Amino acid sequence: MSAEQDSEFFRSFAKVIATLVGVTVLLIVIANSLFGDEDPAREALARERATENLSPSFAVRLSGEPAPVLASAEASGGSAESGGVTEVRSGEQVTQAVCIACHQGNFLNAPAVGDAGAWGERIDKGWETLVGNVTDGYGNMPAQGGAASEEEIRAAIEWMVESETGLDVPES
Ligand code: HEC
Structure with a gap:
């Protein structure tokens, strides 16, 4: 070239x-x-x-964070004045929203809904001990006090133990 x-x-x-x-x-x-x-x-x-x-399409609620207010609680006439946390949920509602994840089966040795043997061993401790253990955490169960009020926790234990397992909750 x-x-x-x-x-x-x-x-x-x-x-x-x-x-x-x-x-x-x-x-x-x-x-x-x-x-x-x-x-x-x-x-x-x-x-x-x-x-x-x-924005994420779902979120994981870590135990201890407040549980989302159930739609049904609002629909049934809960007052909106209390800043979103409407009324006290029923034992069944609390269980389904908070407790069932572990208490459905025997997750980490949690007494399962309907398991009379597992609950039988626990309820002899007495009502206040049980409620306190749920609120503050006990063994493998993290504290639930942030996820449900004490009243709701009582209702949830009653629902799991009495309605679903057929045992009597202890007197005190
Ligand atoms: C993250 C899992 C988890 C969640 C959520 C949970 N629990 Fe538990 N729960 C456990 C485990 C595990 C045990 C057994 C603890 C042990 O003996 O080490 C337990 C034990 C208990 C006991 C017996 C305590 C004792 O003194 O023997 C009660 C009552 C109870 N749970 C109620 C509830 C209620 C009511 C809720 C909902 C408000 C709830 N739990 C939510 C895991 C859970």
């Missing part, structure tokens, strides 16, 4: 590159003039959707 052919080639090549750059700039200008309007409504919508997409 001669030097003249070389420079000829570079000149044509430079023209092609220049043309392509020109076309690119032209396309950017056209695209901007067509779609580049900074519509605040559109921007807000895009932001909202991005936030939606980033």
Whole structure:
């Protein structure tokens, strides 16, 4: 290849590159003039959707955090004045919302709903001991005081022991 052919080639090549750059700039200008309007409504919508997409679709409640207020408690006429924590949930509601995860089976040796043998060993301790152990935590069971009020814990034990297992809760 001669030097003249070389420079000829570079000149044509430079023209092609220049043309392509020109076309690119032209396309950017056209695209901007067509779609580049900074519509605040559109921007807000895009932001909202991005936030939606980033928020988790479910959450794990670690024991000790307050339990979510049940929809049914609100539907049954709970007052909204008490800042979201409406009324006292029933023993069954508390159990289903908080306790059942462990007390459904014998998870970590938890006395299971309906297991008369397992509950029988526990209820001899006395009512106040049981309630205190649930509120403050006992053995493998983390404290439940943050997830349910004491009244609710009492109701939940009653429901699990009396209604579902057929045993009597101790007197005191
Ligand atoms: C994270 C799992 C878990 C949750 C949630 C849980 N428990 Fe337990 N519970 C246990 C385990 C495990 C034991 C057995 C503890 C041991 O003996 O080491 C237990 C024991 C008990 C006992 C017997 C305590 C004793 O002194 O022998 C009662 C009563 C009880 N739970 C009630 C409840 C109630 C009511 C709730 C809901 C408000 C609840 N538990 C939520 C795991 C759980």
